[in-house]
Amino acid sequence: MAHQAGGQRPAPRPAPQTPEAQAYLEDYATVLEAVSFPSLVVDHRWDVLLTNSAFRTLFRQVGPHPTAMPDDNFLRFVLFHPDAATVLGDHESSWCLPMLAHFAQTAERYGHDHGLQAIRRDIAQDPIMEAAYRHGLPHWLRVVGEQAAEHDGAVRPLHHPDPRWGTTDCRIVAETTGTLKELGCTRLTLVLREARRAPARPRRPRRAVSHLRVVPAAD
Numbered sequence: 001m002a003h004q005a006g007g008q009r010p011a012p013r014p015a016p017q018t019p020e021a022q023a024y025l026e027d028y029a030t031v032l033e034a035v036s037f038p039s040l041v042v043d044h045r046w047d048v049l050l051t052n053s054a055f056r057t058l059f060r061q062v063g064p065h066p067t068a069m070p071d072d073n074f075l076r077f078v079l080f081h082p083d084a085a086t087v088l089g090d091h092e093s094s095w096c097l098p099m100l101a102h103f104a105q106t107a108e109r110y111g112h113d114h115g116l117q118a119i120r121r122d123i124a125q126d127p128i129m130e131a132a133y134r135h136g137l138p139h140w141l142r143v144v145g146e147q148a149a150e151h152d153g154a155v156r157p158l159h160h161p162d163p164r165w166g167t168t169d170c171r172i173v174a175e176t177t178g179t180l181k182e183l184g185c186t187r188l189t190l191v192l193r194e195a196r197r198a199p200a201r202p203r204r205p206r207r208a209v210s211h212l213r214v215v216p217a218a219d
Contacts, residue, residue, distance in 0.1 A: 172189070
């Protein structure tokens with residue numbers, strides 16, 4: 001998937017429409033920084049408006065990418081960055097498929113959004129991801145249930161570069177204040193758990209070719 005991730009850099013994210021909104025986000029960044037767990041604020045396109053130091057530490061070993069950096073657009077990072085699996089454990093089943101499911105719901109709601117349309121085009125450029133999106137994803141949702149597209153409360157595996165955390169799990173906590181909701185934004189915090197005591201599985205290597213093996217293509 002990674003080598004198909006877009007032909008041009010996404011358009012710049014729009015700035016908050018009012019000075020009051022900008023001031024709120026500046027103060028909210030201070031709140032975010034006080035949180036010890038990785039935390040970010042995203043809009044409905046998964047464009048990242050704010051991150052804290054813990055988030056940047058989690059992804060500090062991720063290599064450069066023109067369109068899919070984790071602090072630029074988190075959805076693009078999950079789907080298209082070749083290093084995503086080195087941080088996001090069980091990358092395909094625990095991260096890719098839930099994100100694809102959430103994207104499908106959002107794209108249906110905001111059908112004319114140019115940013116979402118660009119992501120949809122990038123999915124279509126990859127034959128295997130396109131087959132998963134069009135055919136495998138509906139099958140997966142029938143098996144696991146529509147709630148799999150929800151992020152709040154989900155527990156997902158991570159590979160943290162800090163050995164004090166190592167291979168562990170995180171619970172995603174999604175929160176939206178009144179002002180963030182007006183801005184179309186959500187805060188996500190990855191609440192890390194104690195490092196697993198059982199022997200950790202080897203990390204997945206960087207992805208060099210397209211795949212979504214967990215979801216079969218249409219018969």
